Amino acid sequence: MVTSKTPLATTALEPTPPGDANFSQRILTWFDAHGRKHLPWQQNITPYRVWISEIMLQQTQVATVIPYFEAFLARFPSVHTLAAASQDDVLGLWTGLGYYSRARNLHKAAQQVVSEYAGEFPANTALLETLPGIGRSTAGAIASISMGLRAPILDGNVKRVLARHHALADWPGKASTLKQLWDLAEKYTPHDRVADYTQAIMDLGATLCTRSKPVCGTCPVATSCQGLSTGNPTQFPGKKPKKALPTRETTFVIAQNPQGEVFMEQRPSQGIWGGLWSFPEVADADEIDAWCFTHIGQAPLSLSCGSQLKHTFSHFHLAIWPVYVAVESPFNGIAGNSNHRWLAPADMNSLGLPAPVVKILRELATKP
Numbered sequence: 001m002v003t004s005k006t007p008l009a010t011t012a013l014e015p016t017p018p019g020d021a022n023f024s025q026r027i028l029t030w031f032d033a034h035g036r037k038h039l040p041w042q043q044n045i046t047p048y049r050v051w052i053s054e055i056m057l058q059q060t061q062v063a064t065v066i067p068y069f070e071a072f073l074a075r076f077p078s079v080h081t082l083a084a085a086s087q088d089d090v091l092g093l094w095t096g097l098g099y100y101s102r103a104r105n106l107h108k109a110a111q112q113v114v115s116e117y118a119g120e121f122p123a124n125t126a127l128l129e130t131l132p133g134i135g136r137s138t139a140g141a142i143a144s145i146s147m148g149l150r151a152p153i154l155d156g157n158v159k160r161v162l163a164r165h166h167a168l169a170d171w172p173g174k175a176s177t178l179k180q181l182w183d184l185a186e187k188y189t190p191h192d193r194v195a196d197y198t199q200a201i202m203d204l205g206a207t208l209c210t211r212s213k214p215v216c217g218t219c220p221v222a223t224s225c226q227g228l229s230t231g232n233p234t235q236f237p238g239k240k241p242k243k244a245l246p247t248r249e250t251t252f253v254i255a256q257n258p259q260g261e262v263f264m265e266q267r268p269s270q271g272i273w274g275g276l277w278s279f280p281e282v283a284d285a286d287e288i289d290a291w292c293f294t295h296i297g298q299a300p301l302s303l304s305c306g307s308q309l310k311h312t313f314s315h316f317h318l319a320i321w322p323v324y325v326a327v328e329s330p331f332n333g334i335a336g337n338s339n340h341r342w343l344a345p346a347d348m349n350s351l352g353l354p355a356p357v358v359k360i361l362r363e364l365a366t367k368p
Helices: 023-034 047-057 062-075 079-084 087-094 101-117 136-147 156-165 175-188 194-207 285-296 345-350 355-366
Strands: 247-256 262-266 302-305 309-312 317-326 340-343
Touching (some): 023 194, 047 101, 047 136, 062 087, 079 101, 087 345, 136 194, 156 175, 247 285, 247 355, 285 302, 317 355
Antiparallel strands (some): 247 262, 262 340, 302 317, 309 317
16 A cells, blocks of 8 residues: 655646546556555455455445455355355354345345356346345446456445546535446446456555545546645545434343353344344333243343443444343243244354344353
8 A cells, every 4th residue: 555644745746637538547557556456355356256345345444354255255155155055154154244234135146146147147237236235336346357347336435536536526425426426437447457447446545545534645646636636635525414313222131041041032134133133122121021921921030231232323323221131931932933042142153143232242151
């Protein structure tokens, strides 16, 4: 990665028109000298490996993704092994990455690739977009990087590069701005070295044209960057209009039997934490006695409240009150119910779990 202590120093550079035809070539020249070429998904490139990496990298930093990608590929080395896996296995390996619909869609898409395309990803962006969880940009990345097809991409890094280069002041999520960005992405995508260009423009956004501290002094397209010419490139693109997030509250019923196992239930496939395993929930602690009578036919042996946990989703904050409940009898109806099970806290890696549940189970696993 190239760094500079004078990111805005461009006075020695001769200005170039922002729409010049050399835009892609300048980025490729920079990539040849400074681009990242040793990330795990850049080795042994296949549509499957590119697809997994692109889905994992959505809303997630490269450093975070690398160990997950390696573990995922070790467990599911091909689309066939992923398609044949259980959803619990897939979600289990995804625990901690968040945005769990990505994992569920990966599983569904793998099954569709196997059943409809004999395990071969279609070499067509329109067909790729019919697979669950694959939008236009992800389809473009798969097609360009692994198949060499000329297809534009527009992930978050590329949006920032193009919006800043053309001084687009509106939020990229605005329909008219998004159309402008797609038009620019299409315009600049070259016919030759398309795989390298796709990786190069993503790298440029990730390493130089960053959100808050762009390294403009070494940027290959600085001479034509309209955002830089304003003296304040970080104002482009515009930010998403802020909206106060509401807060919801829930109470986790953390019921432990004499063996130390915790009662878990699988959440519905739709909604937050869909398909993951979690603790039963009640609206408030006053309902726990009634809940215990319903499920175990007796009052709890003891109750104790833990400290509130906070978890933020894209559209609301969740305040969680954990209540620890000691129980003696088995739960009614658990036998033969695949959506309920007792789990030893030390065995938490066997299931897909939300982050707050993992935190609680880790604490329980360390208690004598």
